[in-house]
Amino acid sequence: MPSLQEKASEWSGVATTDAFAIDDADLFHNLGLQTFVNLSTNFYNRVYNDEEEWFRSIFAKSEKQNAIQNQYEFLVQRLGGPPLYSHRRGHPALIARHRPFPVTHEAAERWLHHMGQALDTTSDIDDESKVKLMNFFRHTAYFLVAGVEQKDQNLHTPCKDAALKQHPCKNF
């Protein structure tokens, strides 16, 4: 059975090495905190104004300002900056945190559409950084699609240890 990383690469068209080129790029120090605040604000302004109601509604229960902060703190931390996200929210556990939402292939493409536009219209992001960020976003979006899909399947698969009091499936 293919791993989540393998599925993410296949579905996104981005090889794992290209997705994780961000790890050698020190993007936080090159671009700075304000650029990530601006990118996340730009991105979520687009999401919350999306003409596609089905996509906009995925975010209906989240407060925009909070979503912006969650995202830029995560990006700062993931791209070599201080661990702002984990100080406030704990482990990112992105698959688990996306579990309540319909993270389908279609939703991933819509998310990436807005992120592509946000990257193109946020100042101070050079082309090389843009390519690295987009590869990371594409791969991660499909990693989340694969992860949420797998979690849903696990929920429908009877767990062989379900009789135990401490249900072992809860940590999937």
Ligand code: HEM
């Ligand atoms: C694939 C399509 C995606 C969909 C439909 C989606 C949807 C959502 C929604 C509805 C939220 C809740 C908003 C909030 O309260 O913060 C959220 C949170 C978040 N998303 Fe996504 N997302 C997607 C992809 C991604 C990707 C690619 C990343 C990272 C590269 C990401 C990172 C995050 C983070 C860090 C949070 C905050 C989680 C928290 O602290 O609760 N998402 N996402």
